[in-house]
Amino acid sequence: MKQYEAVIKTMEENGGYATLKYLYENALKVPGVEWKTKTPYASIRRIVQDSRFFFKIRPGLWALKSYKDKLPSNIIKMIEESKKPIEQTFTHYYYQGIIAEIGNLHNFQVYIPSQDRNKPFLDKKLRDVITLEKLPNFTYDTIIKNIKSIDVIWMNERGFPYAVFEVEHSTNFKNSLNKFFELIDFYTKMVIVSDKQRRRQFESIINSTIYREIKNRVIFYDYESLEKYYSNPFQFKHFI
Known part of the structure; x- marks a missing residue:
């Protein structure tokens, strides 16, 4: 399994979304993946910025594009709110x-x-x-x-x-x-x-x-x- 697949799997198991903190704590535990780097957190941050698979809801919170219509109601609400002016x-x-x-x-x-x-x-x-x-x-x-x-x-x-x-x-x-x-x-x-x-x-x-x-x-x-x-x-x- 590749690193980006481990991140996708971790998000899928969490309902299609995850905070960076959640990914740091869980993606590295996915079996069959090698993180041959001294900075695995940086690798995770790079992976979630791949617009083919992921999109940002808010700083620190990411979701899978394939789950965009299947996310929990509170997460969908956040996506809707993200379209409002920043002060709101x-x-x-x-x-x-x-x-x-x-x-x-x-x-x-x-x-x-x-x-x-x-x-x-x-x-x-x-x-x-x-x-x-x-x-x-x-x-x-x-x-x-x-x-x-x-x-x-x-x-x-x-x-x-x-x-x-x-x-x-x-x-x-x-x-x-x-x-x-x-x-x-x-x-x-x-x-x-x-x-x-x-x-x-x-x-x-x-x-x-x-x-x-x-x-x-x-x-x-x-x-x-x-x-x-x-x-x-x-x-x-x-x-x-």
């Missing part, structure tokens, strides 16, 4: 899920607020991509209470927050920055994820006097860059 297609929860999966890829413990966990992400729910139900008691209760609504938190192996992320689609960034301020005494990376067209607005707010102590610690990451990393993380040296 890529939701807040979609980006939360991408950030969570990147955190898992880098072996962090991943937390998402309980009120978001039943929201949809690709072919699953956000609860399926977290590894922490509750934040560790790494500091005072008041601080944990104030940060537990942050969209995504990556915790390191010692139980401290390595990075915090807020997805800002339309609000004015201040609520997110106020949450970040709670972690000023920790060596935590702080990331705002938003549309690149909102960078100027972000810079205007982060330059306000009240945020001067965290100004140089908050990173602005646009949607496009996030999707590129998620689709092919191994071509980058660093994420943040």
